[in-house]
Amino acid sequence: VASGKGGVGKSTLSANLAVAFAQLGQRTGILDADVYGHSIPHLLGIRQKPVAVDRMIVPPVRGELKLMSIGFFLDDNQPVMWRGPMLHRALEQFLTDVHWGELDVLVVDMPPGTGDVAISLGQLLPRAETLVVTTPQPAAQEVASRAGAMAQKTGMRLIGVVENMTGDVFGSGGGERLAEELGVPLIGSVPLDPLLRECGDAGEPLMVAAPESSSAQALR
Numbered sequence: 001v002a003s004g005k006g007g008v009g010k011s012t013l014s015a016n017l018a019v020a021f022a023q024l025g026q027r028t029g030i031l032d033a034d035v036y037g038h039s040i041p042h043l044l045g046i047r048q049k050p051v052a053v054d055r056m057i058v059p060p061v062r063g064e065l066k067l068m069s070i071g072f073f074l075d076d077n078q079p080v081m082w083r084g085p086m087l088h089r090a091l092e093q094f095l096t097d098v099h100w101g102e103l104d105v106l107v108v109d110m111p112p113g114t115g116d117v118a119i120s121l122g123q124l125l126p127r128a129e130t131l132v133v134t135t136p137q138p139a140a141q142e143v144a145s146r147a148g149a150m151a152q153k154t155g156m157r158l159i160g161v162v163e164n165m166t167g168d169v170f171g172s173g174g175g176e177r178l179a180e181e182l183g184v185p186l187i188g189s190v191p192l193d194p195l196l197r198e199c200g201d202a203g204e205p206l207m208v209a210a211p212e213s214s215s216a217q218a219l220r
């Protein structure tokens with residue numbers, strides 16, 4: 001799950017998407033690779049840390065959902081100044097040394113933009129599919145288009161666009177335009193919904209707290 005810039009709801013969507021997959025009975029993991037945001041543990045209300053067993057890292061879980069976050073290995077709220085090779089090694093470890101078990105789906109929350117993580121994931125997960133998140137605003141749509149183009153260049157398959165925060169504040173149409181520009185479908189639109197924000201802050205994903213709300217249905 002990629003975006004052009006931060007703050008468009010990429011992490012919120014990633015977390016809820018992973019919960020939705022798990023609720024549908026898919027064996028699901030979520031990898032929080034957003035070095036600048038790493039908010040997935042908080043969004044899922046997971047407070048345990050990973051533990052090392054026999055040279056493998058056992059990921060913390062929420063129900064059946066397994067989580068690994070780059071945030072577990074960073075000091076609290078310290079700014080991140082990792083460079084490409086370090087990031088690449090960390091990602092490689094997350095994919096090879098973490099005891100994910102058999103998974104049907106691994107949701108990866110990518111950092112915003114078109115940087116090193118996208119390039120590494122393109123190499124490490126050559127069959128990965130990319131979903132680009134944007135808000136309806138033209139400004140967000142333009143930067144998202146670069147992230148989408150980047151995913152295509154690194155060999156990941158771009159499967160579509162999700163417009164988030166659709167509604168009066170940010171207007172509409174950005175998702176549709178981006179999808180058209182990238183030549184992929186607009187997979188869905190998630191409304192601007194204060195409940196989604198409240199659930200994230202409380203560490204109780206919307207998919208669990210209000211699975212029948214219209215936003216949860218849009219996410220599913």
Ligand code: ADP
Nearest residue numbers: 006007008009010011012165191192193197200
């Ligand atoms: P990103 O990962 O793109 O930086 P976040 O997932 O952290 O974005 O979301 C940014 C902020 O917007 C958070 O406070 C989140 O709760 C809120 N948010 C995300 N999606 C929605 C939505 N559809 N409606 C209302 N608030 C949202």
